[in-house]
Amino acid sequence: MPWIAVVGDRLAYLPWTTACCGLAVVATRVQIRDARWRHWPLVLTGILIVTLVPRTRSREHLFADEIDFWIDAVATTAPSNWGPSISLSGLYLRAGWPERSFAILESLDRRCPPPLPMQVRSAKAKSLWRMGQYRRALALILGPGEPKSPETLLMSSRLRLSLFDVERAESDCNSALQVYDGYADAVQFRRTLERVKRVVTEMADGNNGKPKDWLSAQYDMLSGRLVESEHEWLKLLPRQDVPTPIAEEGLAFICELGSATGVRQSLEIYRQRLDFQAELASGCEDRLRFAKRLDSRWPHVVSVLQQKNSNWGRCDEYSPFSN
Numbered sequence: 001m002p003w004i005a006v007v008g009d010r011l012a013y014l015p016w017t018t019a020c021c022g023l024a025v026v027a028t029r030v031q032i033r034d035a036r037w038r039h040w041p042l043v044l045t046g047i048l049i050v051t052l053v054p055r056t057r058s059r060e061h062l063f064a065d066e067i068d069f070w071i072d073a074v075a076t077t078a079p080s081n082w083g084p085s086i087s088l089s090g091l092y093l094r095a096g097w098p099e100r101s102f103a104i105l106e107s108l109d110r111r112c113p114p115p116l117p118m119q120v121r122s123a124k125a126k127s128l129w130r131m132g133q134y135r136r137a138l139a140l141i142l143g144p145g146e147p148k149s150p151e152t153l154l155m156s157s158r159l160r161l162s163l164f165d166v167e168r169a170e171s172d173c174n175s176a177l178q179v180y181d182g183y184a185d186a187v188q189f190r191r192t193l194e195r196v197k198r199v200v201t202e203m204a205d206g207n208n209g210k211p212k213d214w215l216s217a218q219y220d221m222l223s224g225r226l227v228e229s230e231h232e233w234l235k236l237l238p239r240q241d242v243p244t245p246i247a248e249e250g251l252a253f254i255c256e257l258g259s260a261t262g263v264r265q266s267l268e269i270y271r272q273r274l275d276f277q278a279e280l281a282s283g284c285e286d287r288l289r290f291a292k293r294l295d296s297r298w299p300h301v302v303s304v305l306q307q308k309n310s311n312w313g314r315c316d317e318y319s320p321f322s323n
Contacts, residue, residue, distance in 0.1 A: 019048050026040040070091060074088055082120065091294060093126060099131060130257075150177075150179045154176045156172045158189065162225050170193055199222060213235070229253065233250035238273075248277060254266045254284075267285065
């Protein structure tokens, strides 16, 4: 990453290129034993070291923290460049703040038209999915006139399953595999569909000895109903009659896909139970620290987005990668 950052510093090209070319020429002269050039290799090497190393270290410091990097990228790129804002939205989604992720994407609608409309709609749909608004997310994915890529078909399949439409979810998943038969995520999701069917069968069979509330939580988890499943697991985790492997499954689910609030509550429950694996708590704590730090930067992010939107007028010349 530091070297990728260095080549992005366009104004630094000239002195470094000149020093490198000069060093090559001088090295050639020295080889033919011209005494007048014997000190120049050290001089040009020193120029390279003095200019390149500090700049590399400063860029490495910026790249070391993805939160600071993407906030800085949003603040410094042209309003027509949606890329940093979409990436920052993805950070909030990953941290467990889907509402804020969606707010960033909504603020972009007041700028230029998106460079890739389907990419922006897909990002919004993911935020809405995490917020539990499955129908709105599906409506965004099934936009008119858009070709259905394997990724779009798979996301449509996940959302249909969240709406309890198992048959059409299977159809979309199979369609994704027809377009791209090596799509590993679709193959894995087809296994999830089979698990959902087994859980439905177990729920219909009242004599299997499994608690109905656990089956309901597992069904919602497998179906991608993240909000409902998180709520159910948080009620199940404190219960001592829930077996440890089942409770660990719920804790792992919340740590990976739950909201920031849910991760905090699950950690409090974890500290009350002594039978959980330490690795699970470590993952939850890391994600919670990331969520807290990102949350602390939210007021600054809002001010940056407001300034970016207010400073942008008409979009006469669209340049998606200008900065």
